[in-house]
Amino acid sequence: METVLWNLLDLALAGLLLGLGWAAVASPDLKRGVILFIAFGLLLAITWARLRAPDLALAEAAIGAGISGALLLLALRDDPSSEAGDGIATGPVAWMTALLTLMLAGLFGWALLTALANPGPERLAGQVAAHLADSGVTNPVTAVLLNFRAYDTLLELAVLLAALLGIFALGPARPGFKEGGPVLDGLIRWLVPLLVVTGGYLLWVGAHAPGGAFQAGALLAAAAILLRLGGREGGGFPGPVLQRWVLAGGVGVFLLVGLAVTVVGLDFLEYPRAWSGVIILLIESFATLAIAATLALAYIGGRPSGWDASSTGRTTERQEQS
Amino acid sequence: MLTTQIIYGLAGVVLFALGVRGVLMHISLLGRVLSINVCGAGVFLVFVTLAYRGWELPPDPVPHALVLTGIVVAVSATALALALGRRLRVALDE
Numbered sequence: 001m002e003t004v005l006w007n008l009l010d011l012a013l014a015g016l017l018l019g020l021g022w023a024a025v026a027s028p029d030l031k032r033g034v035i036l037f038i039a040f041g042l043l044l045a046i047t048w049a050r051l052r053a054p055d056l057a058l059a060e061a062a063i064g065a066g067i068s069g070a071l072l073l074l075a076l077r078d079d080p081s082s083e084a085g086d087g088i089a090t091g092p093v094a095w096m097t098a099l100l101t102l103m104l105a106g107l108f109g110w111a112l113l114t115a116l117a118n119p120g121p122e123r124l125a126g127q128v129a130a131h132l133a134d135s136g137v138t139n140p141v142t143a144v145l146l147n148f149r150a151y152d153t154l155l156e157l158a159v160l161l162a163a164l165l166g167i168f169a170l171g172p173a174r175p176g177f178k179e180g181g182p183v184l185d186g187l188i189r190w191l192v193p194l195l196v197v198t199g200g201y202l203l204w205v206g207a208h209a210p211g212g213a214f215q216a217g218a219l220l221a222a223a224a225i226l227l228r229l230g231g232r233e234g235g236g237f238p239g240p241v242l243q244r245w246v247l248a249g250g251v252g253v254f255l256l257v258g259l260a261v262t263v264v265g266l267d268f269l270e271y272p273r274a275w276s277g278v279i280i281l282l283i284e285s286f287a288t289l290a291i292a293a294t295l296a297l298a299y300i301g302g303r304p305s306g307w308d309a310s311s312t313g314r315t316t317e318r319q320e321q322s
Numbered sequence: 323m324l325t326t327q328i329i330y331g332l333a334g335v336v337l338f339a340l341g342v343r344g345v346l347m348h349i350s351l352l353g354r355v356l357s358i359n360v361c362g363a364g365v366f367l368v369f370v371t372l373a374y375r376g377w378e379l380p381p382d383p384v385p386h387a388l389v390l391t392g393i394v395v396a397v398s399a400t401a402l403a404l405a406l407g408r409r410l411r412v413a414l415d416e
Binding site for chain 1: 325326327329333334335337338339340341343344346347348349350353355356357359360363366367368370371372373375377381382383384386387388390394395396397398399400401404405406407408409412
């Protein structure tokens with residue numbers, strides 16, 4: 001496959017990536033920059049597919065292009081004055097930054113080329129391949145995420161929860177959107193069930209093919225964001241009490257499983273071989289729900305109604321319509 | 323060293339540099355958040371390039387797992403930064 005034709009394609013793809021990245025960053029008009037950034041994310045997903053990373057391509061298309069783009073667009077809408085942008089620094093500052101950036105890029109490029117020129121003996125990749133049969137799944141990326149380096153993933157779920165708590169601490173949620181027109185409403189009726197089914201499929205298939213908790217969670221979050229964009233303020237969420245359980249469930253179930261195996265004499269997060277496939281699916285199912293809820297609530301951008309101390313019970317208030 | 327690796331690796335380095343420059347040059351918070359996302363994409367691209375070992379060989383899954391967690395952490399950090407910016411603007415308006 002390493003033919004001249006493929007390298008030409010690589011050059012075209014890398015050139016387009018750089019062009020879009022440059023245009024997104026350098027555009028003084030932020031609205032244009034955000035839209036270019038969404039296109040950049042989609043192109044990046046194609047690049048992941050080219051570099052044989054389909055797991056990343058799925059995640060990038062849903063998160064990098066979809067949810068990040070939606071977040072940035074919403075931030076533009078919140079503050080229309082930022083649309084024109086406060087501009088870009090000029091004068092000596094610009095020259096100094098250009099010089100600094102060039103130096104950083106030179107250093108980074110040198111490190112990269114050195115690493116590529118001296119490929120060391122196969123270390124981690126070989127170990128993953130050798131022990132894949134013991135992991136309980138056959139997709140090596142899922143095996144690394146939920147078995148070999150489960151500790152990292154556990155802490156990552158904790159980081160997600162911490163970021164969301166930070167967002168909640170900053171104030172109440174944005175008011176919901178007006179009800180969408182019939183076209184958007186029809187689209188939502190088609191897309192949301194499709195997204196939910198695809199999310200469930202990706203969660204299940206992640207054991208032996210590209211997919212897994214992150215991609216599935218991102219798709220469910222996208223479904224909730226779509227519902228909210230269409231004017232359903234609840235976004236398909238359960239009540240505030242259940243929301244808390246779902247959010248804590250990702251890290252909680254992971255931690256409980258990790259601790260439970262220590263009772264039978266194994267190390268923290270060391271799964272019994274015969275059960276590892278089931279355990280991974282259990283952890284991933286709760287992680288999917290937690291990731292979906294975290295990303296969707298992060299999009300809402302604050303404490304949803306019903307979270308304040310005075311009204312922890314079931315509330316279906318919808319007074320904040322705009 | 324594969325030609326593909328050089329092409330995408332250097333593209334990743336340039337994206338990283340573009341992002342850093344954008345973070346330093348933009349005055350508005352939104353522009354900076356956007357730039358740091360481009361910067362992160364460049365780092366991810368370098369990681370995935372290092373994992374790539376040609377079309378015939380399976381890639382190294384460890385950098386893929388790292389980048390997957392990185393993508394999710396990046397979006398949550400973006401959401402937190404934008405929420406902080408919104409709060410800051412409310413505080414400045416008062």
